[in-house]
Amino acid sequence: MRIRRLPNWLRTHPYALDALLALGVLVCMVAGSFVEPHGIDGPAFGDRTPGARSAALMVVGAAALVLRRRNALAVLAFTGTVSVVELITTDPPAPVAMSAVVALYTVASRTDRPTTWRVGLVTMTALTAAAMGFGATPWYAQENLGVFAWSGMAAAAGDAVRSRRAFVDAIRERAERAERTREEEARRRVAEERLRIARDLHDVVAHHIALVNVQAGVAAHVMDRRPDQAKEALSHVREASRSALDELRATVGLLRQSGDPTAPTEPAPGLARLDDLVDTFRHAGLPVEVARADDECLPSAVDLAAYRIIQEALTNVRKHAGPEAKAEVSVVRVGRSLEITVIDNGKGGEAGHTDGGGHGLLGMRERVSALGGSCTAAPRYGGGFRVQAILPVVARTGEDDA
Numbered sequence: 018m019r020i021r022r023l024p025n026w027l028r029t030h031p032y033a034l035d036a037l038l039a040l041g042v043l044v045c046m047v048a049g050s051f052v053e054p055h056g057i058d059g060p061a062f063g064d065r066t067p068g069a070r071s072a073a074l075m076v077v078g079a080a081a082l083v084l085r086r087r088n089a090l091a092v093l094a095f096t097g098t099v100s101v102v103e104l105i106t107t108d109p110p111a112p113v114a115m116s117a118v119v120a121l122y123t124v125a126s127r128t129d130r131p132t133t134w135r136v137g138l139v140t141m142t143a144l145t146a147a148a149m150g151f152g153a154t155p156w157y158a159q160e161n162l163g164v165f166a167w168s169g170m171a172a173a174a175g176d177a178v179r180s181r182r183a184f185v186d187a188i189r190e191r192a193e194r195a196e197r198t199r200e201e202e203a204r205r206r207v208a209e210e211r212l213r214i215a216r217d218l219h220d221v222v223a224h225h226i227a228l229v230n231v232q233a234g235v236a237a238h239v240m241d242r243r244p245d246q247a248k249e250a251l252s253h254v255r256e257a258s259r260s261a262l263d264e265l266r267a268t269v270g271l272l273r274q275s276g277d278p279t280a281p282t283e284p285a286p287g288l289a290r291l292d293d294l295v296d297t298f299r300h301a302g303l304p305v306e307v308a309r310a311d312d313e314c315l316p317s318a319v320d321l322a323a324y325r326i327i328q329e330a331l332t333n334v335r336k337h338a339g340p341e342a343k344a345e346v347s348v349v350r351v352g353r354s355l356e357i358t359v360i361d362n363g364k365g366g367e368a369g370h371t372d373g374g375g376h377g378l379l380g381m382r383e384r385v386s387a388l389g390g391s392c393t394a395a396p397r398y399g400g401g402f403r404v405q406a407i408l409p410v411v412a413r414t415g416e417d418d419a
Contacts, residue, residue, distance in 0.1 A: 035083050042119055043079035050075065050111035071111040074103050078116030085123045090136070093120040097140055104147040104164075109154075114144055114164055118171045125175025126182075133179075137172030141165055216325070216380040218265070229254050256297075286328075287320035288348065294328055295346070303335050309348040315355065319408050322384045323348065323357055326392075329381055330359035330404040338363020338402065354390070355408045362401040381406065 050067035067075070078099045085092045096116040103113040121140050125133040145165040149156035233254055236247040286294075288309075295305045315323070327346055334344045342363030349356045378394050381404070385392040390408040397403045 031086055032083065035085060038119070039079045039082040042082060042115055043075060046075045046079065046112050046115050047072075049115070053109075065109075067111045068107065071103060071107055071113070074099050074113050075111055075116075078113050082116060082119055085120055086127075089120065089124045089127050093117065093124050093136065093140065096120045097143060101143055101147045104144065105151045108152060109160075110148075110152070114148075114167070117144060118167050121168055122171040122175040125172045126178045127175075128179075130176060130179075133172055133176050137168070141168040141172075144168055212383060216383060229258055286324045287317070288315070288323055289320075291324065291327065291346075291348070294324070294331075298331050298335060298344070301335060302340070303331070304343045305331065305346060306344070307346045307348075309346075310350055315410060318388060319355060319410055322388060322408060323355060323406075325384060326357055326381050326404070326406050327359060329378075333378075333404075334359070334361040334363060334402070342401075350410070353410055355410050357404075357406045357408070359404045360397060360401060362397075364400065378404075 047067070050071060051065065053065045078096045081092050081095050081099075096113075097120070100114040100117040103110045117140065121137060124136055128136075145161065145168075148161040148164045152158070152161060154161065233251075236251050236254065240247045291307065291309070295307055298305050327348075331344055331346070334342055338344075338361045342361050344359060344361045347356070347358040349358075381394070382392045385406050385408060388408050390406060392404075392406045394402070394404045
C-alpha cells in the first residue's frame with residue numbers, strides 16, 4: 018500500500034522528486050568518474066580516481082538540479098558553466114556534463130520550440146567545443162562526440178515530451194469543452210421544451226376558459242327569462258370544458274411518459290380545423306369572417322403555429338375587444354410565406370390585449386420566431402387591433418433546387 022502511494026506523493030511534492038533525480042545523477046557522475054576510457058583493454062572501472070575539484074563540481078552541478086523547475090534556464094546556465102570548467106581544467110574530465118544534459122532536457126520540456134533550439138544549439142556548441150579544444154584526445158574522439166550526441170538527444174527528448182504534453186492538454190480541453198457544450202445544449206433544449214409546453218397549455222386553457230366564461234355569463238343572464246338559450250349556452254360550456262380536458266389530458270400524458278412519447282392518436286390541430294375553431298367563437302357571440310385561399314400541403318410546424326396564432330388572436334378579441342366587436346381572419350399564401358392576419362373593430366387597444374399579465378402575444382411571437390418568421394401586434398388606426406404573422410414555408414418539392 019505504501020509503495021502505491023509513493024508515486025502520488027512524489028507528484029504532489031515535485032521538489033522531493035527533483036532531489037531524488039539530483040541524487041541519482043550524482044551517483045551516475047561519481048560512478049562514471051572512476052572509469053578510465055583509455056585503458057589497455059578498453060574502458061576500465063576503478064583505474065582512476067576523481068580529484069577534489071571534480072568531486073566538488075559534480076556535487077554542485079547535481080545540487081543545482083533540485084531547482085530545475087523553479088528556473089530552468091538559470092539552472093542550465095549554471096550547470097553548463099560547471100561542465101565547461103570541468104572539461105577545460107581536468108583531463109580526462111569527470112562526467113559533470115550529465116547535469117547540463119538533464120538541465121537542457123528540462124528547458125526543452127518546459128519552453129517553446131524556438132527557445133529549445135536556440136538554447137540547445139548554444140549548449141551543444143559550448144560543451145562540444147570545450148571537450149574538443151581542451152582535451153588530450155583528438156577532437157574526433159568518441160567521448161567528445163558523445164557530449165554532442167547526448168546534449169542533442171536531451172533537447173530532442175524534451176521537445177517531444179513538451180509536444181506530447183501539449184497534445185494531451187489540447188485533447189483534454191476539447192473534451193471538457195465538448196462536455197460543457199453538451200450540458201449547455203441539454204439546458205437549452207430543456208428551456209425550449211418548457212417554453213413550448215407553456216405555450217401549448219396557455220393556448221388550450223386560455224381559449225377554452227374564455228369561451229366557458231362567456232357562455233357561463235350568457236347562461237346566468239338568460240336563465241330565468243329564456244331557459245332554452247341558457248341550456249344552449251351550458252351545452253357550449255360543456256363542450257368547451259370537455260375539449261379543454263381532452264387536450265390537457267393529452268399534454269399531461271405526454272409529459273408523464275418515461276421514454277420517447279408515442280405518436281398521438283389524433284392529428285395535431287391545424288388549418289384543416291379552422292372552421293371548427295371559428296364556430297366555437299361564433300357560438301360564443303363573436304362574429305368572425307374568414308378569408309382563405311385553397312390550402313396547400315404545409316409543414317406540420319407551420320400548420321400548428323398558424324392554428325395557434327389564430328386561436329390566441331380570436332381569444333384576445335373575445336376577451337378584450339368588447340361585446341360588439343367583430344373579427345376578420347385572413348390566411349394567404351404569398352410566395353414561400355404564409356401570411357396570417359386577424360383584425361377586429363373592438364374598443365380594446367394594445368393595453369387591453371395585454372392586461373392581466375397574460376402571455377398570449379409573447380407566445381405568438383415565440384412561435385413565429387422559432388420558425389424564422391415575423392409577427393406584429395398593434396392597435397389599428399381608428400380603433401380595433403391587428404395581429405399579423407408571416408411564416409416561412411419550406412417547399413417539399415424541388416422549388417429550392419430550381
